[in-house]
Amino acid sequence: MRGYRAEIAFDGDHALPDGALVLVEGGVIVGIEPAGFPPPDGCQVVAHPAMLPGLIDSHVHLCADSGPAALEQLPDLSAEHLRDIIATAERQNLHAGVTAVRDLGDLDWAVVDRPRRADGPTVVAAGPPLTSPGGHCWNMGGEGTGVDALRRAVLDRAERGADVVKIMASGGVLTPGTDLLACQFSLEEMRAVVEEAHRHGLPVTAHAHGLPAVERSVEAGVDGIEHCSCFTSSGPHLPPELGARLAAAGTYVCPTLGSVPGIEPPPHVLARLQTVGADLEQHRAHAGALYRAGVTLTAGTDAGIGPAKRHGLVPMAVADLVDAGMPASQALASSTALAARACGLEARTGRLAVGLDADLLMVDGDPLTDVSVLQRPRAVVSRGRDVVLAG
Numbered sequence: 001m002r003g004y005r006a007e008i009a010f011d012g013d014h015a016l017p018d019g020a021l022v023l024v025e026g027g028v029i030v031g032i033e034p035a036g037f038p039p040p041d042g043c044q045v046v047a048h049p050a051m052l053p054g055l056i057d058s059h060v061h062l063c064a065d066s067g068p069a070a071l072e073q074l075p076d077l078s079a080e081h082l083r084d085i086i087a088t089a090e091r092q093n094l095h096a097g098v099t100a101v102r103d104l105g106d107l108d109w110a111v112v113d114r115p116r117r118a119d120g121p122t123v124v125a126a127g128p129p130l131t132s133p134g135g136h137c138w139n140m141g142g143e144g145t146g147v148d149a150l151r152r153a154v155l156d157r158a159e160r161g162a163d164v165v166k167i168m169a170s171g172g173v174l175t176p177g178t179d180l181l182a183c184q185f186s187l188e189e190m191r192a193v194v195e196e197a198h199r200h201g202l203p204v205t206a207h208a209h210g211l212p213a214v215e216r217s218v219e220a221g222v223d224g225i226e227h228c229s230c231f232t233s234s235g236p237h238l239p240p241e242l243g244a245r246l247a248a249a250g251t252y253v254c255p256t257l258g259s260v261p262g263i264e265p266p267p268h269v270l271a272r273l274q275t276v277g278a279d280l281e282q283h284r285a286h287a288g289a290l291y292r293a294g295v296t297l298t299a300g301t302d303a304g305i306g307p308a309k310r311h312g313l314v315p316m317a318v319a320d321l322v323d324a325g326m327p328a329s330q331a332l333a334s335s336t337a338l339a340a341r342a343c344g345l346e347a348r349t350g351r352l353a354v355g356l357d358a359d360l361l362m363v364d365g366d367p368l369t370d371v372s373v374l375q376r377p378r379a380v381v382s383r384g385r386d387v388v389l390a391g
């Protein structure tokens with residue numbers, strides 16, 4: 001048995017006023033005591049100033065290498081190169097304290113089919129996102145159209161072991177020729193996808209930039225919305241009734257915040273955003289509007305899709321949520337306990353709780369008063385294994 005002690009502790013939902021001594025055996029949390037509790041005989045204890053559950057990124061692309069052509073190059077990669085990219089991305093997440101990720105779009109099932117590794121993060125995955133012919137991220141292999149074909153595609157995902165269905169409800173910034181403002185699927189198609197996925201016990205999350213695609217996704221009953229940019233031809237706009245509906249439904253909205261400071265998106269991305277009158281500042285302000293409307297937000301990042309979106313950026317997404325007006329405790333929950341619920345991982349990780357995987361992040365100060373401490377992990381534990389941090 002090992003023990004991890006910290007005078008300051010956040011359990012995924014709340015601060016623990018007496019700190020915590022977390023006892024770990026066989027990769028699982030077997031006890032949680034106040035920090036001052038004497039450890040059992042023979043239990044080796046490691047102490048750090050502060051502790052919280054390992055972070056969860058609810059929106060990553062492990063096949064994407066954070067290079068300028070991360071998505072474009074996918075169909076040209078050799079199987080071996082792709083395996084290396086995935087392994088590197090997993091390592092980068094762990095080193096940043098991200099012990100679980102939800103992959104929302106791989107190339108031809110590369111992440112779904114990859115054998116899970118004891119020394120990697122916990123991974124849940126969607127497989128290739130459902131998209132219209134030639135639509136956003138068509139090159140990942142998930143094109144389809146019409147109710148019957150889409151139902152079959154969902155069944156295929158259930159049978160192949162996907163954990164979630166991802167559908168591209170609108171065009172995307174990184175796929176030229178797609179329309180950010182237009183819907184890629186009819187309401188009937190979207191409803192069929194949701195119905196079929198729920199029949200197989202899978203949640204559905206929809207990529208939606210344009211306001212019409214967000215509204216249609218809500219109408220179709222999706223469980224989550226990625227980006228949720230609510231773009232109109234003159235920038236983001238959240239109609240009050242839409243905010244109220246998202247809040248009431250408890251839809252998990254991931255505004256994909258978090259970016260590497262100082263790296264501007266490439267000119268073609270900025271140009272695409274300009275076509276809908278949007279920029280990154282407005283996107284952060286829009287996240288604040290979603291928060292004030294009572295919408296449930298998760299701290300996923302869209303990791304891997306470009307140089308400003310490297311893997312392991314959850315601490316930056318948490319900081320952005322705080323900047324958008326969210327209290328630190330809620331922003332921390334959005335990257336731990338709440339993110340686990342959004343990803344269907346609540347029985348495995350996301351909290352300091354007996355019976356859950358020992359996924360821990362140790363930092364050097366109180367994250368409730370300064371979330372920037374998350375950017376400097378002192379120690380990371382992934383399912384009971386100490387992750388060797390670089391540097």
Ligand SMILES: [Zn+2]
Pocket residue numbers: 059060061104105302
């Ligand atoms: Zn994405």
